[in-house]
Amino acid sequence: MITLARRRAALCALGALTTVLAGCSSGDTTGNGHPGRPAGPAATASPPxxxxxxxxxxGLTPVFSNGSRTQGRTVALTFDADMTVNQxxxxxxxxxxxxxxxxxTLRRLKVPATFFMTGRWAEEYPAQAKAIGKDPLFEVANHSYSHHAFTxxxxxxxxxxxxxxxxxxxRAYDAFRKAGVERPLPYFRFPGGCYDQRAxxxxxxxxxxxxxxxxxxGDxxxxxxxxxxxxxxxxxxxxxxxxxxxTRSAAPTTERALRTIIPKLRERGFRFVRVSEQIRSTRVAVARGQGASDGRDFTGTP
Structure with missing residues (x-):
């Protein structure tokens, strides 16, 4: 009888220990509820x-020339990476x-910017195109493949x-992808800034x-x-x-000019942003009924 009682006590103690361990394990679960397994990598949300x-x-392509005049003192510097197909x-x-x-210089001064590349430029300088596209300061947009005029x-x-x-x-977007540019934006700048309703x-x-x-x-x-x-x-x-x-050959003074432009605009309280932020601010202004201050033009006249 004493031996049987001891066995029963041992079994009860083991059951209690199992319950305690189960309770401790219940807090270490993965997203699918399996106890004791290390959590897998969190799902990565797609960028907006x-x-x-x-x-x-x-249904004409919308044309944007400036952000809202009422959503803060922001300015977007944009740089055309021009190279024609025959150069x-x-x-x-x-x-x-x-x-x-x-x-x-833009990186050193921590200035966001938008680069409008031709596809031919990305083909000529793929490593630079990829590096600009990967840099969180910058964004890459389309300046045509050939830099031939659309009027x-x-x-x-x-x-x-x-x-x-x-x-x-x-074809320019294809060139960006081949160069390794990540997420080129759906923005297009007409070569020479020339467009009409047909374009x-x-x-x-x-x-x-x-x-x-x-x-x-004027650079x-x-x-x-x-x-x-x-x-x-x-x-x-x-x-x-x-x-x-x-482009060094076509705009040899631009980098020197930036060393003056950037501090002077900052002194005046301006904040540098990419074009995507200007477009977002315009959408906010339009939603608030301030559309008259945005930079949209659908006339076909640059």
Missing amino acids: APPTLAPGPS GTRAAAGERFDHPELVA SDCYGLPTVPPERMRADME LRALAPGGVTAVQWDVVS AFATDADAVARQVVDGVRPGSVVVMHC
Whole structure:
């Protein structure tokens, strides 16, 4: 009898210990409720879709030139990485269409920026295109593949026929992907800034927002960095989009001008943002009934 009683006591003690251990284990479960297993990696949420503007009248591609004038003192610096489809021989001969020093200055000063690349530029400088696309300071948008004009009589540029306009844009996105650019944005800048209703209609099925500007830096082929800086600083208003270039051969003074522009605008209380933030602020302004202050234009006139 004593032996049987001892066995029963031992079994009761073991049962109690099992209950305690189970209770301790119940707090260490994975998302599917299995106790004791290490938790797996958390699901990574997809990045939110970049903001775009709604199509214009008759479904035309929307055109954006500046952010809201009422949503804070923000300014977006944009840089065109221009290279036409027929400039490969010039690059092979030593002409530089990139500007690593300019990109390094933006990084050093912690200035966000939007780069409008041609597909041909991304093909010529794939490592730089990929690095810009991976940098959280920057975003990459489309400047066509060929840098040929989408209208006639546009600064002497060759012209893309209407039936090839969307294909030229899509070819640039293909070049970005091949270069390793992550998440190029659905923003398009017309070569030379030239567009009309035919061009806006041709790109409409692509779902892009055309991005212009309200401040011309005048840096193309400029030789006076101070003059470029003055023109930008004097022209910027809340919500402004500034057009500049990041090609050494075509804009040799831009990097020096930035070293003046950035501190002066910061002294005036401006905050640098990417174009996507300007577009988002415009959508907020429109939702609040402040659409008159945004930079949309559907007339087809640059």
